[in-house]
Amino acid sequence: MANTEETKSIPADPSTDGHTGEERDPLVRGDLSFHDITELVSRHTEKKAPPAWYAAFAVALSGTVLLLALFAYVSWNGIGTWGNNQPVGWGWPIVNFVFWVGIGHAGTLISAILFLFRQQWRTAINRSAEAMTLFAVMCALIWPTFHVGRVWVIYWTLPIPNQMEMWPQFKSPLLWDVFAVSSYFLVSLVFWYVGLVPDLATLRDRAKNFWRKQILGFFSLGWTGSNRHWRNYEKAYLLLAGLATPLVLSVHSVVSFDFAVSVLPGWHTTIFPPYFVAGAIFSGFAMVVTLMVITREIYGLKNLITIDHLEKMNIIILVTGTIVGFAYITEFFMAWYSGVQYEQYAFLNRAFGPYAWAYWIMMTCNLITPQLFWSKKLRRSIPVMFVLSIFVNIGMWFERFVITITSLHRDFLPSSWGYFEPTWVDIGTLVGSFGLFFTLFLLFLRFVPMVAMAEVKGVMPEADPHHYDIGNGHAGDGEPYIEPATITAVERPDRS
Amino acid sequence: MADSVSSNTSLSWLIDPLESTRDAAEGAYQFAGDRRAWLVPLILGFALITISAMGGWQNPDDFFFAYLAGWSFLLTTALGGLLFLIFHHLTRASWSVVVNRINETLVWAFPLLFVLGLPLLFGMHDLYHWTHPELYDPSSSHYDEILAGKRAYLNFPFWCARMVVYFLAWTIVSYRLYTFSVRQDVDPDPSIPAKLRSTSAWGLPLTAVTLAFASYDILMSLDPHWFSTIFGVYFFSGGILSAVAVITLVALLLQNLGGQLQNTITREHYQDLGKYMFGFVVFWAYIAFSQYMLYWYGGIPEETVWFQHRLQNGWGWHSAFLLGFHFVVPFLVLLPRAPKRSHMILSFMSVWVLVMHWFDMHWVVLPVLRESGGFHWLDITCWLGLAGIFGGILMYRLSRHPLVPQNHPFLSESLHFENA
Numbered sequence: 004m005a006n007t008e009e010t011k012s013i014p015a016d017p018s019t020d021g022h023t024g025e026e027r028d029p030l031v032r033g034d035l036s037f038h039d040i041t042e043l044v045s046r047h048t049e050k051k052a053p054p055a056w057y058a059a060f061a062v063a064l065s066g067t068v069l070l071l072a073l074f075a076y077v078s079w080n081g082i083g084t085w086g087n088n089q090p091v092g093w094g095w096p097i098v099n100f101v102f103w104v105g106i107g108h109a110g111t112l113i114s115a116i117l118f119l120f121r122q123q124w125r126t127a128i129n130r131s132a133e134a135m136t137l138f139a140v141m142c143a144l145i146w147p148t149f150h151v152g153r154v155w156v157i158y159w160t161l162p163i164p165n166q167m168e169m170w171p172q173f174k175s176p177l178l179w180d181v182f183a184v185s186s187y188f189l190v191s192l193v194f195w196y197v198g199l200v201p202d203l204a205t206l207r208d209r210a211k212n213f214w215r216k217q218i219l220g221f222f223s224l225g226w227t228g229s230n231r232h233w234r235n236y237e238k239a240y241l242l243l244a245g246l247a248t249p250l251v252l253s254v255h256s257v258v259s260f261d262f263a264v265s266v267l268p269g270w271h272t273t274i275f276p277p278y279f280v281a282g283a284i285f286s287g288f289a290m291v292v293t294l295m296v297i298t299r300e301i302y303g304l305k306n307l308i309t310i311d312h313l314e315k316m317n318i319i320i321l322v323t324g325t326i327v328g329f330a331y332i333t334e335f336f337m338a339w340y341s342g343v344q345y346e347q348y349a350f351l352n353r354a355f356g357p358y359a360w361a362y363w364i365m366m367t368c369n370l371i372t373p374q375l376f377w378s379k380k381l382r383r384s385i386p387v388m389f390v391l392s393i394f395v396n397i398g399m400w401f402e403r404f405v406i407t408i409t410s411l412h413r414d415f416l417p418s419s420w421g422y423f424e425p426t427w428v429d430i431g432t433l434v435g436s437f438g439l440f441f442t443l444f445l446l447f448l449r450f451v452p453m454v455a456m457a458e459v460k461g462v463m464p465e466a467d468p469h470h471y472d473i474g475n476g477h478a479g480d481g482e483p484y485i486e487p488a489t490i491t492a493v494e495r496p497d498r499s
Numbered sequence: 500m501a502d503s504v505s506s507n508t509s510l511s512w513l514i515d516p517l518e519s520t521r522d523a524a525e526g527a528y529q530f531a532g533d534r535r536a537w538l539v540p541l542i543l544g545f546a547l548i549t550i551s552a553m554g555g556w557q558n559p560d561d562f563f564f565a566y567l568a569g570w571s572f573l574l575t576t577a578l579g580g581l582l583f584l585i586f587h588h589l590t591r592a593s594w595s596v597v598v599n600r601i602n603e604t605l606v607w608a609f610p611l612l613f614v615l616g617l618p619l620l621f622g623m624h625d626l627y628h629w630t631h632p633e634l635y636d637p638s639s640s641h642y643d644e645i646l647a648g649k650r651a652y653l654n655f656p657f658w659c660a661r662m663v664v665y666f667l668a669w670t671i672v673s674y675r676l677y678t679f680s681v682r683q684d685v686d687p688d689p690s691i692p693a694k695l696r697s698t699s700a701w702g703l704p705l706t707a708v709t710l711a712f713a714s715y716d717i718l719m720s721l722d723p724h725w726f727s728t729i730f731g732v733y734f735f736s737g738g739i740l741s742a743v744a745v746i747t748l749v750a751l752l753l754q755n756l757g758g759q760l761q762n763t764i765t766r767e768h769y770q771d772l773g774k775y776m777f778g779f780v781v782f783w784a785y786i787a788f789s790q791y792m793l794y795w796y797g798g799i800p801e802e803t804v805w806f807q808h809r810l811q812n813g814w815g816w817h818s819a820f821l822l823g824f825h826f827v828v829p830f831l832v833l834l835p836r837a838p839k840r841s842h843m844i845l846s847f848m849s850v851w852v853l854v855m856h857w858f859d860m861h862w863v864v865l866p867v868l869r870e871s872g873g874f875h876w877l878d879i880t881c882w883l884g885l886a887g888i889f890g891g892i893l894m895y896r897l898s899r900h901p902l903v904p905q906n907h908p909f910l911s912e913s914l915h916f917e918n919a
Contacts, residue, residue, distance in 0.1 A: 120590075249781065256789065264796040271797050274728035276789040325704055333711065333728050340652060340715070341726045342645040343801070377700075 030124055030462050033306035037460050040307070044202075044454045045209055047302055052449050055301065060445045066438015073431045074149050082152055084428045091411045091423040096150035097261075098403045099433055101279075103143035103440075104184065104258055105399060108251055108280070109287025110136025111191060114198070115247035118240070124315055126458040127307045130202075131298065132291050133195040134451070138443040139290075140188045142436045147180060176260035183257040190250055194243045197236070200226050201457040255283045262406060269349035269410030272337070278330035282399060285323035285369070289395035292316050294444070296389045298453065307454050310383055317382040320395060324373030327402075331370060349410060357422060358409045365405050368398020504682050513610040515896045517678055523685045524901035532757050537894035544887020551880040560868055561875045563622030568864040569882035570616055571718060572857045573889050575738030576745055577608040578710050581673055582735070583742050583775075585706065588676070588699040594771055596913035597763050597903050599680070601749045604896040605742065607677045609669040611892060615885060616662075629653040629723040646723055653720055661716055665709045672702035680904050687906035710735055721867045725805040729790050736786045740779035741856040747772045748849040749893070751842055753902065760902055766840045767918050773839025776852060780833065784826040809862065813872025817862050825855040857882055 035043070077084055087094040110132040117125040148157055160171050160181050171178050204226035207219035226232060259279035262270040292313060299308040338346040353362045372394045376382040413420045447453070464470050504517050521529060530536075555562025584602045587595045595602075623630050633639040634646050646653070675698040683691045711731025719730050727733075747769070753759040794802045809818050829852060838844040861878060869875075904910065 121594075122590075252785065256785070260793070263793050266797050266799055271793070271799070272728045273730075273790045273793045274732065275793075277729065277732055277786065322703075326707075329704070329708060329711070330728075333731065337726050337728045340649060341801075342648045342724075 028309075028311045029464070030127065030309070030311075031307060031459065032309050035306055035463075037463070037465070040454075040456055040459055040463075041205060041209075043304065043307065044452045044456050045206055047448070048206060048450055048452060049209070053301075056445060056449065060442065063438050063441035063445055066435050067442045068438075069431055070145075070435025070439055073428055073435060074145070077149060077428060077432075078154050082150065084426060085150075086423060086425040086429050088421050088423060090414070090419050090421040091408055093150075093407050093411065094423055095404075095425055095429040095433060096146045098400065098407050099436060100143050100146035100150075101258055101403045101407075102286070102400050103139045103146070103436065104255060105279075105283035105286045105403075106290045106396075107136040107139035107143065107187075107191075107287065108255055108283035109291050110134070110139070111187075111194075111247050111251040112284050112287065113291070114194060115244040115251065118244040119248060123462040124312055126462050127304075127309075127312055127454055128291065128295060128316070129458065130195075130198065130451075130455040131294065131447070131453050133191065133198065134447045134453075135287075135291060135294065135444065136191050137188070137195060138440050138447070139287075140184065140191065141443065142440045144184055144188065145436065145439075147177070147184070176257060176264055179257045180261065183254045187250055187254045190243070190247055194240075194247055197239055197243060198455055198458070199451065200224055201228060201236070202452045202455060204228065205456055206452065252280055255280045262410075267410050267414055268343070268345040269353070269406065272334060274330055274333055278327065281323045281326040281330070282369075282402060285320060285327055285373075286396055286399035288316050288320050288323070289392040289399070292320070292388055292392040293396070296385055296392075298448065302448070302453065304454065307459060310385075313385070313388060314379075314383050317376045317388055317391075320392070321373050321376040321382070324369060324376075324395070328370040328373075331366070345415060349413075352413050353405060353409045356409065356413065358405065358412070361401050361405050362409070365398050365401040368394045369402060372398070504678075504685055513614065514892055515607070515899055516674060517681050517900070519899040520681060520685055520901065521899055525905055527760070527763065528901040528903050528905050530757075530898040530902060531759055532898065534898075536757070537891045537898060539891070540887045540894065541891030544884050544889070544891055547880045547884030547887060549884075551877055551884055554877050554880070558875070558877065559622065560625050561877045562881065563619065563625050564865055564868045565875060565877040565881040566622070566885070567619060567626060567717075568857070568860045568878065569885040570612070570619065571860045571864065572741070572882060573608070573615070573885055574612055574713075574717075575734060575856070575860070576741040577606060577612060577738075578669070578706070578713075579735065579738030579740065579742030580605040580608075580745065581669065581676075581706055582703070582710075583739055583746075584676055585672075585699040585703050588695045589703065591696075591909070593909035593912040594768065594916045596907050596909050597760070597768060598746050598750055598772070599907070600901065600903050601746050601753075601897065602742070603677045603680050603904075604893055604900075605745055605749075606673045607896060608889065608893070609666050609673055611889070613666045613670075615888070620659075623655065627720060627723070629720060630655055649723065653723060658716060658720075661712065665713045668705050668709050672698065672706055676702070680907075681900050683904060683906045684901045692908055707735075710738075718863055721864060722805055724801060727790055727794075727802070727805075729786060733783075733786050733790060736779065736783040737856050737859050740776065740783055741853055743772060743775045743779060744849040744852040744856070747776065747845060748853070749897070751846045751849070753897075755842060755846070763903060763914065765916075767916050768913075769842070769845055770836070770839045770918050773833055773845055773848075776829070776848065777833035777839070780826060780829045780852070784830075787821070787826075808866045808870070812870055814862075814866050815872075817858075817872060821855075821859060821862060824851075825859060829855075 031040070085094055085096065113125050113132040114129045114136075117129075148154060151157060159169070160178060162170055200223055203219055203223035207216060207223050210216040210219055256276035256279065259275035263272060263275035265271055295308055295313065295316075299305050335350055338350040341347070353359070372391050375387070375391060381387045408423050412423055460466060504520055506512070507516055507518055524530075551562060551565070555566075580602050584599065584606055586592075587599065619626065628634075629646055629649070631641070633641040634643040635650055636642060637647075651657075676695060679691050679695050679698070682688070711734070714731045714734035718734065719726065750760070750764050750769075750772075754761060754764060791806060794806055797803075808814060829848060832838055832844065832848060838848070861874075865878070866872075907913075
């Protein structure tokens with residue numbers, strides 16, 4: 004819909020599709036040149052946003068306003084306006100926190116872990132997935148901030164020398180959360196920004212407006228793309244990827260420690276660290292699929308974000324979904340095997356107690372739906388993957404709900420059994436956090452190149468130094484003949 | 500399926516299911532060593548096992564526990580290799596093609612391991628407390644209510660049935676991965692890569708689930724009151740590390756002692772193997788620490804007792820050794836780029852990692868028997884004996900087939916691979 008204005012027609016839809024065999028799939032389809040890629044990506048930041056963008060932005064922004072208003076309301080009136088009660092002291096805020104941190108993890112997986120594994124297909128989706136990480140981590144950080152009773156002394160969680168000579172307790176995983184999530188945010192931001200520099204320089208060089216040129220010139224840090232720039236850039240990127248990988252695994256492990264270090268049946272279990280990480284990748288990839296399916300359609304990026312990319316993401320959803328499913332079975336088996344009556348009851352309560360509906364939503368969405376991706380036809384079908392990816396995120400929200408609420412509402416003493424019901428504030432803040440997320444994501448789509456142009460160009464066949472020496476060393480039809488370099492006459496610079 | 504390679508029919512099927520395709524190998528990929536390459540470790544292994552068996556006559560407890568530690572070392576290594584192979588098929592990795600055959604010969608190990616595991620059946624009563632019938636008799640003074648509750652799972656016939664199922668599953672997956680690949684050497688059937696991938700696809704969940712339950716049955720049930728949900732992952736993390744070390748070590752032996760594959764496996768491949776070794780050292784530490792920290796933090800008596808046994812009475816030293824030498828030292832050595840590209844350091848580190856993996860298994864198994872720590876000479880002879888038999892047969896298989904999958908579609912990509 005949006006690619007009707009350009010002067011030169013760049014193929015936006017895949018020209019070929021579907022093949023099997025041992026040759027590698029082309030990462031970019033439609034015979035695009037380097038220039039076409041620049042055009043395809045840059046133009047969205049240079050022309051006016053389509054009306055649909057304004058409509059979506061208005062909706063998202065009103066969600067953000069709702070969130071801010073509700074947090075003001077909660078801070079003024081107290082956290083009793085949430086549905087939390089005495090046995091269930093952790094309600095939706097912590098559920099939403101873990102949910103949003105989990106969403107963020109796919110971005111780092113794509114940008115860092117897949118980079119370490121030399122998965123070149125990551126290049127087309129990496130920029131938007133990293134942006135998604137940043138916005139999801141912002142949406143996550145608001146919950147630990149506002150679920151406390153006294154938000155104005157939240158800075159006491161930081162180890163700052165003070166007149167009281169008081170320090171935070173370093174044995175609390177909630178403090179580790181502060182360090183984990185804030186360093187995760189900072190490293191992700193730096194990683195994303197380092198990746199952006201060459202692309203911002205491209206936008207700068209294309210800028211026709213004075214102020215646009217100034218602003219982009221400032222943020223692209225004088226990038227000229229010299230050999231030395233690129234050498235240092237690649238090294239820095241590799242190091243950041245190497246650092247971000249253990250970081251991303253440790254962040255969600257620390258989040259899982261919030262539960263696992265406790266002695267509560269249903270929380271205290273050792274598989275939580277890897278299982279939470281797998282769940283985070285599972286839900287995060289589902290969110291990337293949801294967003295990419297829409298973005299490639301609306302912004303005409305089907306030749307860059309091809310169906311093969313989406314299929315690979317669906318395979319990762321299948322793998323991590325199966326790991327999560329296996330963890331459910333392990334937990335259930337161990338609860339029985341442990342011979343501890345509280346553990347056994349906690350799991351029976353999940354499956355057959357008052358929150359059985361939540362448990363079975365979780366099981367259906369997380370254990371069964373991803374298994375449909377075993378079929379190649381289904382995992383290459385846009386409507387199927389769109390619906391399934393939303394199902395996965397519903398299921399993963401309920402996973403955190405089930406872990407948090409069902410373990411709390413019935414534990415050791417039957418006299419302190421309760422039931423948790425959310426209030427309108429709980430619901431409003433969750434909706435509002437989606438508003439904040441989409442506000443930021445829409446701003447990103449509007450102002451920042453949504454595909455890493457420099458990286459996509461680097462994985463195109465033409466970027467291979469051996470691309471033109473096919474066959475007998477002579478240029479074929481339609482290939483430019485490149486004169487071999489001769490070193491007979493070396494011109495010396497005139498040094499007068 | 501093209502039947503260009505005939506199957507072995509007799510008992511030797513257990514050792515190598517296919518007849519030799521050595522003559523079909525291209526010159527550079529033909530095993531150049533003679534029979535000493537596999538005969539020497541095999542004979543040494545048999546000698547050590549015979550000595551151990553004689554020692555076991557005197558101290559059956561020590562023998563069976565030592566044997567279990569050594570056997571678990573081999574089992575986890577083979578399982579780690581199987582999963583490592585599956586990952587590379589599924590992700591269509593090309594760098595690893597030149598070392599795939601070494602991994603495939605490692606992976607066809609489950610029939611042999613099953614046979615090597617049979618002696619443990621004679622030690623069930625010594626090894627596994629839950630096999631004692633008086634525990635389940637309410638009139639006995641040894642009656643154990645908790646174990647009685649687990650009896651539906653922990654009982655001898657069901658345990659044996661599960662073992663058969665696990666080994667059957669692993670054998671089927673590894674048989675397909677091994678034989679398809681060896682057939683491809685002589686018959687480049689274009690459908691083979693897809694078959695390898697589809698086997699890997701269903702083989703992955705099957706292997707993962709059976710591996711986890713095998714870890715509960717073989718190692719966790721040594722202390723039947725204790726339980727940990729992460730235990731299967733712990734078992735996997737050590738095994739895959741050990742498998743990467745075996746692949747690296749065999750590649751280095753072939754190159755530096757046998758003069759084979761000189762320009763095939765390059766420093767670029769070693770750097771990648773070194774990266775995996777580093778990565779799984781960290782992964783092992785992550786899993787091991789998560790398990791320890793969560794139990795230490797919770798302090799629930801029935802869970803901490805496992806670590807209590809491993810931190811007191813001399814076992815504390817073993818635990819500290821694991822931290823220092825299973826994690827810190829390999830972490831620091833393998834972190835920079837240069838050591839991963841050095842044959843000498845990498846072969847040293849492969850041996851180091853293998854020793855530490857055995858030490859890890861020893862640390863899991865032996866505290867059940869020996870409360871005060873320390874080693875028995877049987878611990879070492881059982882382990883080295885089993886490893887000798889296993890390694891000898893691995894080399895024998897390797898000598899019968901081309902050393903790399905010579906018709907693999909990604910072989911040329913792998914030969915020209917560079918770490919960018």
